[in-house]
Amino acid sequence: MATKLVYLSLYTIGLAIITWISSKRETEGEYVNAGKDLSWTDSAWTTFASLLTGYNFVLGVTFSYLYGFWYLMAFVGAGIAFVTLYFFYKERLAPLQKSHDLLSIGDYFGLAYGARSKALVNGILILGLLLFLVLQMFVNTRLFAGLLGIGKISALLATTGVVGIYLWFGGFKASVKTDIFQGILMLPILLTIFVFPMNFTAKNIGTALDPSQFWFAVGIALLQFFSLMGQAESFQRIFASEDAKALKKGMIASFILLSLVAGAIAYLGINFKLGGITGNPSDLFTDKVLGALPEWLSSMLVVSLIAAFMGTIDSSAFALGILLARAGNPGNREIVSRTRFFMLGGIALAAASSLWLSSFLAPAFALISLISVVGAALLASFLFDMDKLEMETFLAVGTATFIAGIVFKFVTDNPLSSLIPIGAAFAALETLRIIRKIS
Numbered sequence: 001m002a003t004k005l006v007y008l009s010l011y012t013i014g015l016a017i018i019t020w021i022s023s024k025r026e027t028e029g030e031y032v033n034a035g036k037d038l039s040w041t042d043s044a045w046t047t048f049a050s051l052l053t054g055y056n057f058v059l060g061v062t063f064s065y066l067y068g069f070w071y072l073m074a075f076v077g078a079g080i081a082f083v084t085l086y087f088f089y090k091e092r093l094a095p096l097q098k099s100h101d102l103l104s105i106g107d108y109f110g111l112a113y114g115a116r117s118k119a120l121v122n123g124i125l126i127l128g129l130l131l132f133l134v135l136q137m138f139v140n141t142r143l144f145a146g147l148l149g150i151g152k153i154s155a156l157l158a159t160t161g162v163v164g165i166y167l168w169f170g171g172f173k174a175s176v177k178t179d180i181f182q183g184i185l186m187l188p189i190l191l192t193i194f195v196f197p198m199n200f201t202a203k204n205i206g207t208a209l210d211p212s213q214f215w216f217a218v219g220i221a222l223l224q225f226f227s228l229m230g231q232a233e234s235f236q237r238i239f240a241s242e243d244a245k246a247l248k249k250g251m252i253a254s255f256i257l258l259s260l261v262a263g264a265i266a267y268l269g270i271n272f273k274l275g276g277i278t279g280n281p282s283d284l285f286t287d288k289v290l291g292a293l294p295e296w297l298s299s300m301l302v303v304s305l306i307a308a309f310m311g312t313i314d315s316s317a318f319a320l321g322i323l324l325a326r327a328g329n330p331g332n333r334e335i336v337s338r339t340r341f342f343m344l345g346g347i348a349l350a351a352a353s354s355l356w357l358s359s360f361l362a363p364a365f366a367l368i369s370l371i372s373v374v375g376a377a378l379l380a381s382f383l384f385d386m387d388k389l390e391m392e393t394f395l396a397v398g399t400a401t402f403i404a405g406i407v408f409k410f411v412t413d414n415p416l417s418s419l420i421p422i423g424a425a426f427a428a429l430e431t432l433r434i435i436r437k438i439s
Contacts, residue, residue: 003299004148011185011303015166015310018177022170038240042176043250046315048257049179050233052186054140054309056262061285064269065277068208070217071266075259077224081375082251084229088382090244097239104323105235105378112381113391120395121374122323125232128371129320133313133350135364138357140309146286147302152355160351163314164344167321171339172236175314182307183257188300190264195293199275208270219415226422227368229375232319233312313347320346366402369411369418373398376422380429393432398425 038046064071096102096111106125110118137156144155166174228234241247268289277288290298321343325335357363377394380386386394401424405411411418 003295004302007299007303008148008306011306012162014181015162015178018181019166019170019174022166022174022177037242038176038237038246038250039242040246040249040253042180043237043241043246044253044257045183046176046179047234047237047250047254048261049183049186049308049311050237050315051228051231051254051312052183052258052261052308053312054136054143054305057189057265057305057308058139058143058285060262060265061269061272061289062281064266065273065281065284066269067213067216068210068270068273070209070213071220071269072263073217073221074224075262077221078228078258079255080221081225081228082255084225084379084382085234085238086244086248086251088378089238089247092382093238094244102239103236103326104232104239104319105230105374106323107326109377109381109391113386114388117388117391117395120392120399121377124370124374124395124399125230126320126323128367128374129232129316129323130346130350130353131363131367131370132316133320133346134353134357135367136309136313136316137351137354140313141354143286144306147290147305156351156354159309159313160347163310163317164347167314167318167343168340171336172240172318172322175318176237176240178314179311182311185307186261186304186311188297188304189261191297192289192293192301193264193267195297196268196271197275199271201274204274208273216415219419223365223368223372223415223418226372226375226379226419229378230371230373231375232323233315236315236319236322317343317347317350365413365415365418366406366411369405369421370399370402372418373402373421373425376425380426384429386429390429390432394425394429397428398422401425 060071093102093108096108100107100111102108102111104122104125106118106122109121137159140159141152141156144150144159145152148155166178170177238247241250269284272284272288277284279287290301293301318339321339321341322335324342324346325338373395376398377391380394381391384390398421402411402421405417405420411420
């Protein structure tokens with residue numbers, strides 16, 4: 001426990017120093033979007049840290065244990081999303097960014113398809129960000145309470161307090177700089193692959209590639225693709241890049257970092273599966289990984305886990321604050337003050353709501369299903385020549401189907417069921433086009 005406290009103290013001091021440096025002589029533009037001058041190295045680290053959530057550590061080991069090599073299809077979906085996002089930015093967003101103050105993907109929909117489309121997209125993103133914050137707080141507090149031996153309320157207050165303080169003073173610039181720090185702290189997970197004996201052999205390799213899980217793998221890849229295409233946090237970083245070249249290099253580097261860290265996590269789960277390790281799959285990370293490591297490495301991974309959670313909580317909270325603050329087109333100074341209050345309000349609301357949550361997996365897939373509607377709409381706008389009515393129909397039907405899926409329980413923790421709202425949206429788009437051709 002003493003080792004954990006030492007690492008946690010050093011981590012907290014590091015955050016304090018970064019916050020102080022970030023807030024010193026900071027302009028309104030730097031607070032909101034780092035002055036739209038994000039280098040490729042900053043872009044790589046902040047994208048990596050904001051996308052690699054804390055529950056990737058926990059559930060990544062569990063999912064790779066349950067589904068073997070099929071879990072790696074998530075990397076296929078992520079890779080295709082990164083490539084698509086780059087070309088979308090280069091072809092569609094970069095020209096608009098030169099003449100318009102784009103801060104969120106909702107701004108693009110507003111310019112291309114009108115105010116109603118922007119309102120629909122921003123509404124989906126705000127709801128999605130709130131739900132994501134609730135889920136992060138839920139998993140974070142329960143995990144930290146157990147690992148650090150403190151009460152859940154204490155863990156919740158510590159998390160919200162630390163994130164709220166450095167975002168209040170440092171804004172997006174602090175989020176980026178702390179992401180670099182937190183991203184580096186996630187790398188020790190790579191050391192764990194050298195601790196456990198390798199169980200991969202020619203005889204048992206087939207047990208981790210069950211053909212019956214093929215469609216699960218396809219669903220995971222598609223959900224990863226569409227959800228990354230619609231993430232508000234991703235587009236904040238895209239719009240803050242200094243140019244397309246920096247964005248391209250940053251995305252390549254961040255994908256390499258994601259593959260290394262998430263790949264190591266997947267390796268652990270598959271290795272446990274091939275080794276015949278038994279027990280509750282949900283507890284593999286805490287029991288089989290942390291419990292079997294030397295204290296110095298186990299304590300370091302606890303801090304890595306905290307860094308992963310903080311990196312995604314701050315990104316989501318700031319994205320939420322910006323979306324709400326931009327309503328009504330206020331000036332830069334007013335945006336800063338409004339962002340601060342909406343951001344803290346979102347964190348407080350999510351923290352309080354997380355106390356009423358009883359499970360995690362089903363809400364997580366519901367969140368991905370909702371955000372994927374925006375990602376699918378973005379892809380449709382890139383592939384098809386859509387007008388305002390078609391885009392509004394796509395977004396409205398996708399959202400309505402998602403709501404119906406939650407109410408009538410046909411959107412579940414099955415990845416394929418989470419794709420139903422996207423399928424309904426594309427079907428509505430095609431139906432509208434056919435009707436308009438006939439008439």
